[in-house]
Amino acid sequence: MNKKTIFACCLAAIAAGGLLSFKVLRNNPAENAGLTLPQGFKASAIADNLGSARHLVATQQGDIYVHLDKPKDGKGIVVLHDNGNATSVKTAFGTFGGTGIRISNGYLYASSDKDVYRFKLNSNNEVIDPEHPETVVSNLVTKRAHRPKAIALDNNGNLYVNIGAYSNICSEFDPQKKGCPILDSAGGIWRFKADKLNQKQSDGVRYATGLRNVVGLDWNQQDNQLFVMQHGRDALNTLFPNLYTVHQSAILPAECMYALKEGDNAGWPYLYYDDVKHKKMQGPEYGGDGVKEADAKYAEPVAAYPGHLAPDGLLFYTGNQFPEKYKNGAFIAFHGSWNRAPEPQAGYFVVFQPFKNGKPDGKWEVFADGFAGTAEQTASGRAEHRPCGLAQAADGSLYVSDDSKGTIYKITYNK
Template identity: 30%
Template structure:
């Protein structure tokens, strides 16, 4: 054996313990980024989603609590991971998911709701939008369009729009909510590829809009850490969006927030500021006072997802054009928060007030949850649909009066 070969083997042997250690110490998961050293042994971690069908008799509809005069019923089930909902022109409800990678179609026959899988095998297709008869599907690494979707439920033929939109495909906070605005443009947010970091503000931490063909990209809002829900005010057309604050900054900091985007390109503070919370992990190059304050503080780690103006007339006057927010619920907090639906209304003088609308899914005494509200949709008859991601179910909320 040559001296060079011996030296090579010796060097390899010396390196093996280090190599073995590296193989045994995998990189921390993305959700743990920013966790302080003193919390290295924390048991806090995202709740694993339930990806199997929940039998209807185990869906916790009886636990739901609503204001006087309202009632809830189980409208559809058998949709594991159900999140955003959109309605086709002929009444089909399309439902996006995240981890399970499916898009569902729900048809109401009058006697029952028939659930089918429209698409599957996608990477977190949580964003859906309807324009005319075309369904847009936003997955982390793809943008698809299905023309005449309701006429092709059994054999959809997606058109790949990925290259036209040219969206980042980083998985962390890459799942999106998409929606057509009153200007006919498709609005697409992109969260940051981290918990807290300074990143490319032209690609991440923003809400952009496009023409339906993916052209003419323009940035509508900047400094938005992770918006997974937004809507347009029925009277003013203004963009209202919810935003998730960072993790690992404490049980009560920062709060998740509601914002009104008053002008195109407005900056809302990330990474320096989370709705008034000056982030100690980021050099204070800019202060919270430099950014518009949030329209409302929603609470720490409540995880707002569905963000929807009620446009029906079946609810009492005080709820018309009010903003409903589905809080999926916390993981980065020792005591649970969220797991409910709140309603935000304009009071005298334009002041916003928030009150709980749907509760009963968070068990404070035992620190557990029964469901996770995620999506909201006003139906033509004025009923409000609420999707429950945990149970793969859709609740129908109606008002019967006092």
């Protein structure tokens, strides 16, 4: 980006005791902010330098709530306003960082790594009392790995929270290979009442288990079901060099999409999914040898993607701006790999998964690429930007957040 393609202004705004310092951009959409998109689509970088921008949500009035992984200038949620021609910072609030953020039934829900809060909204979907959030759930399990608590809400007043497993494959907690004791409180999706305050984890229901870590999840309105994207395990070759080549370890296991119902078990840590063989395979820690298939009792993924790409955002597109093929399909933000060596690192893109009648239908395709920068930056894993969150604007545009440099992208379609 240069002076001919953008104008940038560093704004200062006082909001509840903090000085905000974020950069807002107006980009020339003809240059697509460095992204490669299908014909007819345009992209602009509408904000930059926000901090580690994780998930985001947009209102009908043009506001965008962006949740930062760590507070910046003491604030963890930044509010942008997009009037269709330019973007401005309205305010920032919240003393906690985190990932999850949603709007439902007059409230803004936002999660830290251990709690879920809500803020009451007015008729314009603006937070009424930013200094005093209500605590919906507190003291969720949070340990050394997979700490972010991504969230989703259904149509019946339920809140779904990912509680990631604090392990790669549970072997350190299961030396006799007889079970995984941490699954009682992690490695799954927990359901809570969205309108009940001061719940603990024990007040919730373990809705689904056997999920190593989920960051991208969304409620599919067409299917009326929770869909999630699991991060697959690591280190097949490192731990079992006699069973897996370095190439196999770089591409396996698949990152999987699951359509969940209450009581489902996706099988972690006992299995992984091989998207080359299109089979659930028994994990080597639990008697697998790279050939033996897993028990059929475990849930089958509804779609699978190459390994280690880290799916961090999932959005079902319900807008009318994009061509008809995108209606009710899923966009997935892949944060990008770090552990595919000696193969090139990969990901750092947004893909589109076609759906029909509420289920994946057909091959996924790369929708937006170029976030990482050059081919060398992609292959080495030194990505300039890493897509994380997805949100749909009132006019059907698509917002994508980047948690590396805090850039917010807006993707539109010109009919």
